[in-house]
Amino acid sequence: MASEEISALLASKPNSAAASLEPENETSSFSFYVPPYPPFKELRPYNGFYRDKSGKPVMIFSMLQINEGPLLEYFAPFNHRLESYTVGGGSRYNIESSPVYRAFHSHQGTKRVGWDGWCGHLIKDRWAMGGKKEDVVICLESPHIKDAVLEYMKMHSAEWKNNPDLLYNIMAYELQYICFCDKSQQMFREWLGKKYSTVQELNVCWNTSYGSFSEIKAPETKNARPVDNVNRAAWYDWADFNTRRFTDYLTWIKKEMQKIDAEVPICAGGTSSMLSSSNSVTGIDEELIINEVDDVILNESGGSPIFSDLLLSLSSSKKVMVEPEMGGSTHNLLLQFLHGKSDISKWWWGSYPSKEYMHMNQTSLPHSKEISLADIDEVLRIGLDVRRLGPEIAEFTMNDPQxxxxxxxxxxxxxxxxxxxxxxxxxxxxxxxxxxxxxxxxxxxxxxxxxxxxxxxxxxxxxxxxxxxxxxxxxxxxxxxxxxxxxxxxxxxxxxxxxxxxxxxxxxxxxxxxxxxxxxxxxxxxxxxxxxxxxxxxxxxxxxxxxxxxxxxxxxxxxxxxxxxxxxxxxxxxxxxxxxxxxxxxxxxxxxxxxxxxxxxxxxxxxxxxxxxxxxxxxxxxxxxxxVGIRRAVKAEDSSGNLITGAEVRGVERESDYLVYASNLTSDTLEFDLRVDAQIESITDLRSLQQIEDRHIILKPYGETIFKIEKKRKF
Missing domain, CATH: 3.40.50.880 (Class I glutamine amidotransferase (GATase) domain)
Structure with a gap:
């Protein structure tokens, strides 16, 4: 039954609900017609979304690693995004063939100093997936590493220059960086000299007695954290400096990439570090990266939309937000778009089961014993619905929060x-x-x-x-x-x-x-x-x-x-x-x-x-x-008149209608009533195109949709 319904969606068969909908001056007439993706080279980022030639927002949903075959009826090609690994000049999978690998083993000063924690994908630890099992943990301050990174960049630039579908180029993600080499120490002292007018001013803040900036050394770490008796003031400044110098490095990489290709948007980041207790050892400040490096906001956060709300808030302008490899469950995918992601690549649809990393098979849609056929059906439907409802989805992040x-x-x-x-x-x-x-x-x-x-x-x-x-x-x-x-x-x-x-x-x-x-x-x-x-x-x-x-x-x-x-x-x-x-x-x-x-x-x-x-x-x-007078255009209330919990329900008001999304976060069926402070003509579920007879809504477990509430027309 589900496959027949999806076939009907693809074929755009006539539907009684669709036929009853009249054109509305703020959106096109609704039907089950699913428009094809426009040529990606025609899309332009503007005001928070990719937009087609007519200016309409386009939502993009792809599946790792689907680039051909019948599934492209549902998903965008995965290769519209690329991780070029230009931050470190290679990845754990290909580092042995990179000039960075040769530089790492041939020159002094190329190895990370003073850090025994995770490498932060720059490049790999001995237990990492892919390649030889060895530590290749690089120092980004080494001139030999920098030269090798530029050489790697030129060697691999054709991979992004010759891709007609490429919408954004990720320098690298899930990044972290910290190094205590001599060059880093000198950079830290110079940074302190600019922050504090005199060393005496620093001594007041740190409760120290340095005679000059040249005496200062960065606080030590052991077992991937600062030592127990660390000077907390000095550690704060070191961690703050580390975010500044890593952002500066990313900015340099971006400028070098733009010498090769100035058109494709570039981004990088380490989203999860923004809400992590270990942020001070990561070098990640997404507020700096978003506003100084990213052409599109990189949000590789997985499940919770809290990161979407955070990253959009930190941006000084409205930018496209992309998710290059979204893990987590198959539930509440529409909600991710509704919180501002306009381009999601979902993990994953494996071509065949993994033999080396068998636990990964439980996250592959066709191989998992945990993902049901009904869940897969919903993922396919989302792939179609976000294409036809792009303008409606975009409405929910147009207005700023209060x-x-x-x-x-x-x-x-x-x-x-x-x-x-x-x-x-x-x-x-x-x-x-x-x-x-x-x-x-x-x-x-x-x-x-x-x-x-x-x-x-x-x-x-x-x-x-x-x-x-x-x-x-x-x-x-x-x-x-x-x-x-x-x-x-x-x-x-x-x-x-x-x-x-x-x-x-x-x-x-x-x-x-x-x-x-x-x-x-x-x-x-x-x-x-x-x-x-x-x-x-x-x-x-x-x-x-x-x-x-x-x-x-x-x-x-x-x-x-x-x-x-x-x-x-x-x-x-x-x-x-x-x-x-x-x-x-x-x-x-x-x-x-x-x-x-x-x-x-x-x-x-x-x-x-x-x-x-x-x-x-x-x-x-x-x-x-x-x-404080924050007006909710629409409220979802339970039988006692209280706001419903367990489902996100939020509305936006337009001239002649309201749009309301509802996303059930639970495994239970939820019921609630929509309260609108206006006379209404009709309520339509825009995913099913079914009319809602009254304001009472029933949401199945993990169900999510968008409603259109027509205001009563005045004659």
């Missing part, structure tokens, strides 16, 4: 050595929890960086959430207070603003009239087994004990009209706080303040005494979203 989560580079870099390999930190955990608590609000969620705050971008948002950003520069805190005083609203989650970027105490809560009397930290009860991450690095998660506490809310401020009584729950450390003259909005069961409202100027600052469980964040943010 809620921002603080992405603090300082808190990402400034991690205690013992937590570097933990996989996460309290700050990263809260980023994810806050984002999860926000994704069901029915509005777009964004991020704001420290750099963007200093550029006066905070005023673009109605609500700021600060998720346990423990290490923050004082000027960022000052800007946030000014934002609130000017009428903004902020939620501060502990332990935010405790230290500056150099790990020196800030004591900002005193300025808010809130006293911190004591802190109860979760007990460490163990560690998990060491595991290999998506990007090939390793981590060992720390397991904390349970410190959940029930929270009873008052009938004041945002809670005055809510039906929340004692439904909020804390999750993590507990602060015993003295609220001073500020208003207590919620208390723990022992009567201690849990949520305090500080009114600053024209705005409101909500200070939490503990992080919350994700569901409690959702309830709190739902009330705040209403309070």
């Amino acid at each position: 809620i921002a989560i603080l992405y603090s580079k300082s808190s990402i870099l400034q991690v205690p050595p013992q937590l570097i390999q933990a996989g996460t930190t309290p700050y990263i955990k809260e980023i994810r929890s806050v984002w999860e608590g926000s994704r069901f609000l029915g509005c777009r969620i964004g991020f704001i960086s420290e750099k963007q705050i200093l550029a006066k971008k905070l005023s673009d948002f109605k609500l700021l959430i600060v998720p346990a950003a423990k290490y923050v520069p004082p000027e960022i805190v000052k800007s946030i207070k000014e934002y609130v005083a000017g009428g903004g609203t902020a939620v501060i989650i502990p332990e935010s603003f405790v230290f500056d970027q150099y790990a020196r105490e800030l004591n900002i809560t005193d300025e808010l009239g809130i006293g911190i009397e004591s802190i109860i930290l979760p007990d460490v009860v163990g560690t998990q087994e060491r595991k290999q991450n998506y990007d090939q690095s390793f981590s060992r998660e720390i397991i904390y004990g349970n410190v959940n506490r029930r929270i009873k809310v008052s009938d004041k401020d945002i809670f005055s009209k809510s039906d929340i009584t004692d439904q909020l729950t804390s999750d993590g450390l507990l602060l015993k706080i003295d609220p001073g003259q500020n208003e207590i909005l919620a208390e723990f069961e022992d009567g201690q303040p849990a949520i305090v409202l500080a009114r600053i100027g024209k705005g409101s600052l909500y200070y939490l005494a503990s992080p919350l469980e994700t569901d409690s964040y959702h309830q709190l943010f739902s009330l705040l979203t209403d309070r």
Whole structure:
């Protein structure tokens, strides 16, 4: 039955639902007709998407390694993207034939120094897939390596110059880089000399007594992390420098590539490092890479759309976002496009089962025992539907978000050595929890960086959430207070603003009239087994004990009209706080303040005494979203009138209709009603082209679609 339906889609057979749809002035008439991909050389990136000659957004979905055969009815050719390996001059699969390999074995100073962790694909460790089992871990500061990289680039340039379907060229991805060679040390000292006017100024920040910059050496690492007694201020500067010098290297590689081919968009990156406890040893700052290197945003994040929201927010302009090798399950693929990826290459459709790496067969669609035929059917349907619904999908990232989560580079870099390999930190955990608590609000969620705050971008948002950003520069805190005083609203989650970027105490809560009397930290009860991450690095998660506490809310401020009584729950450390003259909005069961409202100027600052469980964040943010006046064009509500959770549902309003997407993230069937503050003519499921008789929606497990809600016409 499923194969017959897909055949009908391809053949564009007449359909009663399609015939009943009339043309609409903002989109073409809907039908099951699936347009062929236009010649890729005709596509141009503009305002966040590839666009055809008429200016319509085109969504591209390919499958690793499908370049020919009947599956091209469903997928774009995989070879429209290329990883050229120009960052290091080769990969773990072909390095033995590269000039870099000869240079590595022939010259002094070509080997990485002072680092015993993962090579970051530059180039390979002895346990890597492909080629001889040996360490070929290069130093990018070596002039011999640089010359060899340029030679490799010229040798392989025909691979991208002669590909008529090539839409983007990846210099390399899943990258990480750190090196402590003499050249790196000198570059670090020069960077410090530009940052600090005198060595005395540096000594104040580092609590050191250097007589000159020439005495300084980068902090040491051992076992893939800084040593336990590292100078935290010096480590912060070294990690910050490392992101700067690696971005500069990528910029140099790009310029050399453009001497050969100036047309094909270029990108590089290491997406997963942006939300990793080990970021400070990776050299990755996607905010720098996106804005200084990428022509298209490289997002090789796999499952969660949180990275899409983050990377789009960090970009200073709207760029195409591409996913070159998307792992994860076959579920919720449409959601990836709806969060801004306009070009996805899915892992994978193997030609035959792997004999060497048999575990990989479970991720190959035709060979897996875990991927059902129904799942494969849905993947094929997505391949067709994103082609015909490209303009509708693009609508959902056209409007900018009004809620921002603080992405603090300082808190990402400034991690205690013992937590570097933990996989996460309290700050990263809260980023994810806050984002999860926000994704069901029915509005777009964004991020704001420290750099963007200093550029006066905070005023673009109605609500700021600060998720346990423990290490923050004082000027960022000052800007946030000014934002609130000017009428903004902020939620501060502990332990935010405790230290500056150099790990020196800030004591900002005193300025808010809130006293911190004591802190109860979760007990460490163990560690998990060491595991290999998506990007090939390793981590060992720390397991904390349970410190959940029930929270009873008052009938004041945002809670005055809510039906929340004692439904909020804390999750993590507990602060015993003295609220001073500020208003207590919620208390723990022992009567201690849990949520305090500080009114600053024209705005409101909500200070939490503990992080919350994700569901409690959702309830709190739902009330705040209403309070700050963020309008949801469409709301999805359960039988009690509350926002549905478990499915992302978000709408955008246009002149004569609404577009609404719904994506069920669970293995259960979900039901909800669509609430629209307007009279409506009809609701159509744009994937099935079936009319919805009322506003009641039933979503099957992992089901996802886009609805078109026609407004009632005025005559």
